[in-house]
Amino acid sequence: MGSKKEQLLRGLKNRDETVRMIKWMVKVVTPYTRFVGYVFMISVVSMLISYAGVIIGKHVVDDATTGTVNLRNMIIMCSATIVSIGVGIGSSILGSYIGEKFSFTIRQQFYNDIQRSVWLKASAFHSGDLVTRLTSDIGALADGLITVLPRTVLTGVQLSVAFFILFHYDRPIALFALVIGPVGAVCMLLFRNRYKKYQTALRECESDYRSFMQESLSTLTVVKTFRQEDANEARMDGLRRRRLKLVLQNTTLGSVMGAVIRLVYSAGYVIAFCWGAYRISRGDITYGTLTVFITLVSQVQGSISGLAGIIPQGYNMLISAKRIMEVVELPKETYGGRTDVPERVGLRVEDVSFSYGEEPVLNDLSFAVAPGEKVALIGPSGVGKTTVIRLLLALVEPQEGSICYTTDGGEEPVSPDVRRFISYVPQGNTLVSGSIADNLRVGKQDATREEMTRVLRLAAADRFVEKLPDGLDTVLSEKSGGISEGQAQRIAIARALIGDKPVIILDEATSALDEGTEAAILKNITEELRDKTCFIITHRRSMLRYCGKVLELGENGSVKE
Ligand SMILES: Nc1ncnc2c1ncn2[C@@H]1O[C@H](COP(=O)(O)OP(=O)(O)OP(=O)(O)O)[C@@H](O)[C@H]1O
Numbered sequence: 001m002g003s004k005k006e007q008l009l010r011g012l013k014n015r016d017e018t019v020r021m022i023k024w025m026v027k028v029v030t031p032y033t034r035f036v037g038y039v040f041m042i043s044v045v046s047m048l049i050s051y052a053g054v055i056i057g058k059h060v061v062d063d064a065t066t067g068t069v070n071l072r073n074m075i076i077m078c079s080a081t082i083v084s085i086g087v088g089i090g091s092s093i094l095g096s097y098i099g100e101k102f103s104f105t106i107r108q109q110f111y112n113d114i115q116r117s118v119w120l121k122a123s124a125f126h127s128g129d130l131v132t133r134l135t136s137d138i139g140a141l142a143d144g145l146i147t148v149l150p151r152t153v154l155t156g157v158q159l160s161v162a163f164f165i166l167f168h169y170d171r172p173i174a175l176f177a178l179v180i181g182p183v184g185a186v187c188m189l190l191f192r193n194r195y196k197k198y199q200t201a202l203r204e205c206e207s208d209y210r211s212f213m214q215e216s217l218s219t220l221t222v223v224k225t226f227r228q229e230d231a232n233e234a235r236m237d238g239l240r241r242r243r244l245k246l247v248l249q250n251t252t253l254g255s256v257m258g259a260v261i262r263l264v265y266s267a268g269y270v271i272a273f274c275w276g277a278y279r280i281s282r283g284d285i286t287y288g289t290l291t292v293f294i295t296l297v298s299q300v301q302g303s304i305s306g307l308a309g310i311i312p313q314g315y316n317m318l319i320s321a322k323r324i325m326e327v328v329e330l331p332k333e334t335y336g337g338r339t340d341v342p343e344r345v346g347l348r349v350e351d352v353s354f355s356y357g358e359e360p361v362l363n364d365l366s367f368a369v370a371p372g373e374k375v376a377l378i379g380p381s382g383v384g385k386t387t388v389i390r391l392l393l394a395l396v397e398p399q400e401g402s403i404c405y406t407t408d409g410g411e412e413p414v415s416p417d418v419r420r421f422i423s424y425v426p427q428g429n430t431l432v433s434g435s436i437a438d439n440l441r442v443g444k445q446d447a448t449r450e451e452m453t454r455v456l457r458l459a460a461a462d463r464f465v466e467k468l469p470d471g472l473d474t475v476l477s478e479k480s481g482g483i484s485e486g487q488a489q490r491i492a493i494a495r496a497l498i499g500d501k502p503v504i505i506l507d508e509a510t511s512a513l514d515e516g517t518e519a520a521i522l523k524n525i526t527e528e529l530r531d532k533t534c535f536i537i538t539h540r541r542s543m544l545r546y547c548g549k550v551l552e553l554g555e556n557g558s559v560k561e
């Protein structure tokens with residue numbers, strides 16, 4: 001009983017999810033309904049023209065059997081064919097134009113959605129997985145929405161028109177066609193679950209494949225120094241095999257589905273043909289009517305075959321839609337739209353507790369920082385220093401307690417808006433590919449050369465940049481390839497300083513530097529940027545003399561001043 005109830009609940013949940021998904025897809029496709037409508041209308045016109053050709057063909061044949069050649073009808077028939085082909089070309093060009101525009105737009109939307117999602121949720125996805133969703137899945141969705149839906153409706157219209165023409169000429173054959181009509185739908189229902197399972201597995205496999213490839217190619221040093229080449233090749237091979245197996249399973253299932261549908265309709269064709277021959281032998285219908293039968297049945301068969309291909313495509317679309325929705329529906333950050341940057345900023349943290357999961361990372365954390373104060377945040381690795389910074393930047397929210405900035409204009413509780421007055425040097429290498437000047441412009445879009453030189457001097461990077469053959473225009477490759485780790489860190493500090501924000505956060509921003517250089521930078525910051533409030537995370541005790549306050553995080557999530 002229990003399992004039945006579970007099944008029922010799961011079924012209901014699935015249905016809810018499908019309804020939500022369809023609603024979402026309708027919302028996505030709504031701005032394009034006009035264009036999709038055009039494609040649809042053009043296709044209907046082309047179809048009607050070709051049916052008119054079929055009916056005129058009947059008269060041509062009937063006239064011929066009575067010994068007359070009706071040239072006018074023949075010319076009309078030829079023209080109808082040509083016009084129908086022309087219209088078909090127009091429809092496919094318009095279709096591909098819409099497809100491109102549409103997939104580009106949802107890709108852009110998806111990209112924006114990822115960027116604006118809450119950091120903790122978005123960062124739980126592997127970037128390779130996100131890229132797969134951004135490319136393959138969006139491609140399948142766009143393809144689906146632009147082709148599957150209109151073509152399904154069109155096939156429905158085509159079948160109905162064919163049915164009425166057949167009904168007009170011969171009722172029994174039309175009724176017979178009506179009986180075998182829903183075979184496609186039945187077949188789809190029979191294979192539905194298995195197809196869904198294979199397709200979902202295939203997408204996941206693709207994401208794994210891409211994530212692995214992307215990551216291993218971006219960590220070549222690790223690959224080489226740990227002699228991982230063979231292991232990586234073997235892993236790639238394993239992923240390739242898994243993918244191949246799934247692709248074959250998918251194709252086989254798709255082909256079987258298509259073959260069953262086609263088999264039933266081919267049988268229908270033969271039966272219609274024999275029935276027609278029988279009716280002619282009894283003198284019930286003319287040769288012209290038989291031609292109508294055969295042409296209509298083969299046309300309908302064509303679109304049914306198309307439908308057999310559309311069904312798997314439709315499923316792909318639904319699966320992709322689900323994968324895209326998982327990301328699009330992540331909670332979003334909202335900015336209040338404030339742009340004013342206060343001159344002096346202090347901070348008050350009261351009874352803050354935070355955990356990523358079950359384990360608490362910070363416990364009842366309280367401290368206050370006055371404007372312009374230089375604060376060192378120290379403590380053993382993994383104790384939660386970076387987490388404190390994430391809280392200050394509103395990248396994560398505390399489960400308990402409050403964080404409030406004090407500015408000239410009053411108090412401002414922490415929110416994504418506070419990032420407008422904070423400059424941050426994250427832990428690790430975070431430069432982007434492009435020139436050194438490009439990297440500095442991330443901190444201030446319209447920075448002048450003078451401003452760049454000034455902050456490079458503050459970050460003790462001026463001398464080495466000057467010595468580079470292209471100076472500020474030296475192009476760094478991915479992960480600041482071409483300069484040393486410590487040089488990259490100094491440029492990252494300069495990037496943070498150029499925005500001239502009242503709060504500066506350095507998360508182990510000088511870890512790759514020698515003591516002398518580190519001291520020079522901290523001295524510059526404390527002496528020349530007196531008004532700025534600074535948080536400096538460091539493992540080096542000798543640097544603490546540059547800081548007015550030292551906060552030491554303890555293992556139990558406590559803080560000691
Ligand atoms: N995104 C995350 N999801 C889950 N747990 C996390 C996440 N980031 C950090 N943690 C956990 O939170 C704890 C504190 O991590 P945090 O990065 O704040 O330490 P840290 O003091 O900055 O260490 P380090 O000096 O090594 O940089 C660690 O136990 C870590 O495993």
Ligand SMILES: [Mg+2]
Nearest residue numbers: 385386387427
């Ligand atoms: Mg850290």
